[in-house]
Amino acid sequence: MSSVKEEKKIKVIKNGPYMVTGNVPLAKEMITEDEKRYLLKWEKVSDYPEQETHSLCRCGESKNAPFCDGAHKRAACNMAETAEKATFQSKAEKVEGDDIILFDVPDLCASGHFCTRAGGAWDLVRERSDDPEKIRIAIKEASDCPSGRLVMMDKKTGQEIEPDFEPSISIAQDEVAGVSGPICVRGRIQIEGSDGTLYELRNRVALCRCGQSNSKPFCDGSHVAYKFHDKQ
Numbered sequence: 436m437s438s439v440k441e442e443k444k445i446k447v448i449k450n451g452p453y454m455v456t457g458n459v460p461l462a463k464e465m466i467t468e469d470e471k472r473y474l475l476k477w478e479k480v481s482d483y484p485e486q487e488t489h490s491l492c493r494c495g496e497s498k499n500a501p502f503c504d505g506a507h508k509r510a511a512c513n514m515a516e517t518a519e520k521a522t523f524q525s526k527a528e529k530v531e532g533d534d535i536i537l538f539d540v541p542d543l544c545a546s547g548h549f550c551t552r553a554g555g556a557w558d559l560v561r562e563r564s565d566d567p568e569k570i571r572i573a574i575k576e577a578s579d580c581p582s583g584r585l586v587m588m589d590k591k592t593g594q595e596i597e598p599d600f601e602p603s604i605s606i607a608q609d610e611v612a613g614v615s616g617p618i619c620v621r622g623r624i625q626i627e628g629s630d631g632t633l634y635e636l637r638n639r640v641a642l643c644r645c646g647q648s649n650s651k652p653f654c655d656g657s658h659v660a661y662k663f664h665d666k667q
């Protein structure tokens with residue numbers, strides 16, 4: 436019997452985990468400092484074995500993180516989806532430079548901290564957009580942002596400047612803040628709410644896995660104040 440390949444998708448299960456289908460590559464990555472101790476970067480720690488389907492914990496209580504082990508049945512956190520369904524562009528604040536526009540939706544911040552170096556993406560675009568090196572840094576900062584809070588656009592073409600991601604999922608560990616981070620979804624994987632509603636298809640999305648976000652299923656950076664650590 437031939438096995439049917441499922442669509443790459445993440446389905447939010449009501450009061451339960453994220454059901455991931457379609458053999459999506461899954462890895463663990465570290466947000467870390469560089470050798471100068473101020474530039475942040477992603478560093479792959481390991482790959483998880485390939486699986487056609489798996490379920491990822493979103494309550495923060497699993498002892499087999501990042502996978503669900505059924506602990507959500509006893510979890511105290513409220514797992515209801517509370518995120519606005521409005522599109523990124525309808526909510527975005529705009530910072531304009533000479534040739535570039537930075538779009539920003541602060542509510543989506545996942546506390547990745549990539550955007551703060553070298554004066555910060557906002558000031559680099561606003562004040563240094565005549566300097567190609569500064570703009571290169573600002574674009575890199577926005578591209579590293581796990582949640583897609585920051586998106587750059589080329590003013591001339593009207594095209595978003597996005598990293599070319601294959602569909603994949605990364606489980607973040609934030610070495611700099613000393614906490615376990617969100618589920619970073621890359622490469623425009625469809626996320627479906629528990630009621631069947633489809634969230635906007637985006638190249639970069641950070642999903643809550645500590646159970647504390649006020650914008651579920653998305654990460655709002657609450658894992659930092661909550662000092663979230665994988666329980667395994």
Ligand code: FES
Pocket residue numbers: 451452453491492493494495496497502503504505506507508
């Ligand atoms: S969602 Fe199942 S253990 Fe957390």
